[in-house]
Amino acid sequence: MPIVIDHLSHTYFDGGMGSLSAVEDLSLTIHEGKFLAIMGHTGCGKTTLVQHLNGLLLPSSGRVLVDGLDTTDKKQRSTIRSLVGMVFQYPEYQLFADTVKEDIAFGPRNMKLSIEEVNLRVSRAMAMVGLSYDSFADKSPFELSGGEKRRAALAGILAMEPKYLVLDEPMAGLDPQGRRQILQMLEELRQSTGCAIIMVSHSMEDVARHADRILVMKAGKQMYLDTPQSVFAHAEELSKMNLSLPAACRVAALLRQKGVDVPLDICTREDLEAYLMGRLKP
Amino acid sequence: MIEFRNVHFQYEGEDAPALQGIDLVVPDGSFLAIVGHNGSGKSTLSKHINGLLLPTEGQVLVDGLDTKEEKNLLSIRQQVGMVFQNPDNQLVTTIVEEDVAFGPENLGVAPKEIRRRVDDALQKVGMSAYAGSAAHKLSGGQKQRVAIAGMLAMEPKILVLDEATAMLDSQGRQELLQTVYDLHQRNGMTVVMITQYMEEAVMADRLVVMSGGKLVMDGTPVDVFSRGKELCDLGLDVPEIVRIRDDLIESGICLPNFILTDSQLAEALCPLL
The missing domain is CATH 3.40.50.300 (P-loop containing nucleotide triphosphate hydrolases)
Structure with missing residues (x-):
């Protein structure tokens, strides 16, 4: 549902x-x-x-x-x-426990799960965000780097196994690199759990x-x-709302202004490159 | 001019040094961007420019x-304006113009002169219409511009931005970047901009890359962004436009390799289409 x-x-x-x-x-x-x-x-x-x-x-x-x-x-x-x-934004500001594993266990523990289940979920969540249990579980969250803190905070939510x-x-x-890791993690989460x-x-x-x-x-x-594709086809309206556009979309819009007949549904690098290659290397 | 001479720095209680032998000269009137992964030492470096942090070794x-000389600090801090990440942490009073006046008041500037500087600073950042507004009602981008105006009112020669756009939305970011660019172009302000966004670094005339407390690359944005593989290994990236440019070049499309912006790319593609 x-x-x-x-x-x-x-x-x-x-x-x-x-x-x-x-x-x-x-x-x-x-x-x-x-x-x-x-x-x-x-x-x-x-x-x-x-x-x-x-x-x-x-x-x-x-x-x-x-x-x-x-x-x-x-x-x-x-x-x-x-x-x-x-x-929420900057979730690492909400880390509070003495160790990473305690912090991540807070949510599932409040769900009144068994200790075994809580522990299982903590290690699963840590694996998912790419923090090795052996190296990080007993560390203080405050010893972590910025990107690691962000991932520990995310693990705390993932351990509740939301839908x-x-x-x-x-x-x-x-x-x-931190951005790439978070996005990749979200994709993996979606594929493995359907979240x-x-x-x-x-x-x-x-x-x-x-x-x-x-x-x-x-x-x-x-x-x-x-x-x-359909949303970014409204390039002009989005710009008027002061929203930025993906780079490929901006280039397509500029080419259109110069009289080149670029299709409206270009929004990623791959879309733009495929279109240009089709035109330039038939 | 800013000069780093073999600067080392270690935070108390940390095992690894945060800066390891930084040598860097930033001439007056230049626009320097610094990029590097989280924890590479860029913020630590920026806090050395106005003596918020002092070198463990070097100068x-x-x-x-x-x-390092206590007696120099006031004069250095007058010359170096710093703008940090969080727009909500940098305004000290409730009304915009009072906030801008705070710096020069503390420097003991005469009231008439303060009035002139406040008006001038707000005008330069495009915030004159908000002089009497409540600071907490502004958007993030507006707050950051007021923070810059507060710096300008102290008439600094150097503006240091430490990830000042990180918490802004796209409009706020555009407003802030345009303001900084204009100050550099029209008023010859020296700018040191630390950023996590490769697209922003394109604006600078020089780009240095930090990793593990060291400077590992130094050149124009065109030079540095031609080394995509190395940047990726350092946890960084090239701007999306550069990636498109390189993909197209690799596929045999003849494009100049100095393209960094969307308008340059469109300009170069147009005659081919």
């Missing part, structure tokens, strides 16, 4: 002075095992939206159903939180390459919801 | 002034 967002609106009230509508009448189904990217300007409502997915925020109107469970139903909240894992994993800018501040990925990101090349669908938000509303 | 000189 999917996550169904049904006519969701969320209004923040600012001390009786007025109200701000952060999400407005948004409907969307998040399918199992798929990769959904969410894009939009700071303040467009994407963070508010994702906080609804595990009931951190509750709808002002409309509803959110996680595998049929309504997020407003208090009795279902812990089930919903174990189904939907949330990784939906929500990540807010998971690659921010990492070097290119759905919902990722807020400004990293257009990555989004173009990995997402099944992209949701573009503007002022709390859905602007586009489609495949990367 | 750092800013316009000939040694950062």
